Amino acid sequence: MKIIRSTEFTGSRAWEALDIANMNGITTRLHWTDQPYRWHVNDGQEVFVVLDGRVxxxxxxxxxxxxxxxxxxxxxxxxxxxxxxxxxxxxxxxLVIESEGSE
Incomplete structure (x- = not known):
């Protein structure tokens, strides 16, 4: 059991992640960032949820x-x-939900 207060998580670098769960090869991670990522294509599907800020x-x-x-x-x-x-x-x-190993 975990309780995660997303607004309290701050990374020391852009796109730092807190691993929340891995369920049958699907990862759920909380990311903190203040910089763009990079153009990319995931192998599988991705769900991207803004919890704080604007993107x-x-x-x-x-x-x-x-x-x-x-x-x-x-x-x-x-x-x-x-x-x-x-x-x-x-x-x-x-909050990002995607296949394990996706970028």
Whole structure:
């Protein structure tokens, strides 16, 4: 049993993660960041939940870049093969659920 107070987690570097659970190869991690990640494509699906802060999620569909503004409580779902990169607007805490080993 764990209780995690997400607003109390602060990393010492961008995209530092607190591992919460690994359930049959699906990881749940809490990330803290104040810097963009990098363009990437996950092997599997990804669920990205903004718990604190604001994030601009850049993603490409058929080669066209789009930007979604994500606020607290917003969820971004990336199907397998969706190219994307998160750009926090200041510090943000994000819950990420994805296949173990995904980047």
């Amino acid at each position: 601009q999620m850049h993603y490409r569909e058929k080669g066209v870049e789009h930007i979604a503004e994500l606020n607290v409580g917003d969820i971004f779902y990336a199907s397998a093969g969706t190219e994307h990169v998160a750009h926090p607007q200041g510090a943000a805490r994000i």
